[in-house]
Amino acid sequence: MVNKKNLLSVRDLTISDVENIFKLADQYLKNKAAGCHILQNKIVINLFFEDSTRTLASFEIAAKSLGANVVTLPIKSSSINKGEDLKDMVKTLNAMNPDYVIIRQKNSGIINVLAQYINCSLINAGNGSGEHPTQALADCFVISSHKNQIRGLKIIICGDILHSRVARSNIRLLKMFGAKICLIAPPTLICRYFPEVDSIYYSLIEGIKDADVIMLLRLQKERMGNGCFISSEREYFYLYGLDSQKLLYAKPDAIIMHPGPINRGVEISSDIVDYVILQQVEFGLAIRKAVLHHYSSC
Ligand code: NCD
Numbered sequence: 001m002v003n004k005k006n007l008l009s010v011r012d013l014t015i016s017d018v019e020n021i022f023k024l025a026d027q028y029l030k031n032k033a034a035g036c037h038i039l040q041n042k043i044v045i046n047l048f049f050e051d052s053t054r055t056l057a058s059f060e061i062a063a064k065s066l067g068a069n070v071v072t073l074p075i076k077s078s079s080i081n082k083g084e085d086l087k088d089m090v091k092t093l094n095a096m097n098p099d100y101v102i103i104r105q106k107n108s109g110i111i112n113v114l115a116q117y118i119n120c121s122l123i124n125a126g127n128g129s130g131e132h133p134t135q136a137l138a139d140c141f142v143i144s145s146h147k148n149q150i151r152g153l154k155i156i157i158c159g160d161i162l163h164s165r166v167a168r169s170n171i172r173l174l175k176m177f178g179a180k181i182c183l184i185a186p187p188t189l190i191c192r193y194f195p196e197v198d199s200i201y202y203s204l205i206e207g208i209k210d211a212d213v214i215m216l217l218r219l220q221k222e223r224m225g226n227g228c229f230i231s232s233e234r235e236y237f238y239l240y241g242l243d244s245q246k247l248l249y250a251k252p253d254a255i256i257m258h259p260g261p262i263n264r265g266v267e268i269s270s271d272i273v274d275y276v277i278l279q280q281v282e283f284g285l286a287i288r289k290a291v292l293h294h295y296s297s298c
Helices: 015-030 054-065 086-094 110-117 133-146 165-176 233-240 275-297
Strands: 043-048 069-072 100-105 121-127 154-158 180-184 199-201 213-216 255-257
Touching: 015 133, 015 165, 015 275, 043 054, 043 086, 054 069, 054 100, 054 121, 054 133, 054 275, 086 100, 086 110, 100 110, 110 121, 121 133, 121 275, 133 165, 133 255, 133 275, 154 165, 165 180, 255 275
Parallel strands: 043 069, 043 100, 100 121, 154 180, 154 213, 180 199, 213 255
Antiparallel strands: none
């Protein structure tokens, strides 16, 4: 069922929600000062239990530029370190009557549990290998600004699919808009159970043929435990890293995307790191403003 108050998954969005978010994001992109009182007197709490540069900074900038009072809780000095249960911590913050809680968590399932203790809008900023809906919205927004329409585009997602919340959200969102999704990864880093996926390749050179969009993903070592998923980064780059030679197999106007952080020489060679990757950050800020705006009426 589509959730109107929370954004925990891409599944909480209808096509008309996404279209409204894109329309708002477009306005925010064109006018940086737009909507500066929209969130006046509103309280936004950022609760990031995992490292973040882009997502945290953009949520904080987005909320502040729309006029909200923003608290980014320093997790390392919070009472979670005094043994407080996560549920109790969330109930405590909820008692301060915030309007939004933005959460990033290592565990994929816990966000649905926490949602039961939060009365305001809860926005998922990444839950383990679960989902990252605002990144997918930003990525989809970038793609639609470069290509006239998403329907029929061949979009390849290459890298550590198994651990990627960005892949999961993008697969679902891009399929809603009719893209052809092709996954490329070593057999150890693929997840075969996506009904939305059109094809799977274990070779970048084969999968990249005629691609319109190439989305690269980082090897997410922090989720690999002691498991051995690749032989070496060198071999991984040789087989799955994008370089100017492999890029020749894609369409000449293909765009190269990466949610960041980039590991140069592992998933991409330095010389082809392109402006579109920074555009994902720029558009990501506009999308986060638009998401806060969209949920302000809930
Ligand atoms: C991603 C994340 O944290 O899920 N980055 C991001 O939010 N832009 C991808 C990653 O960490 O590899």
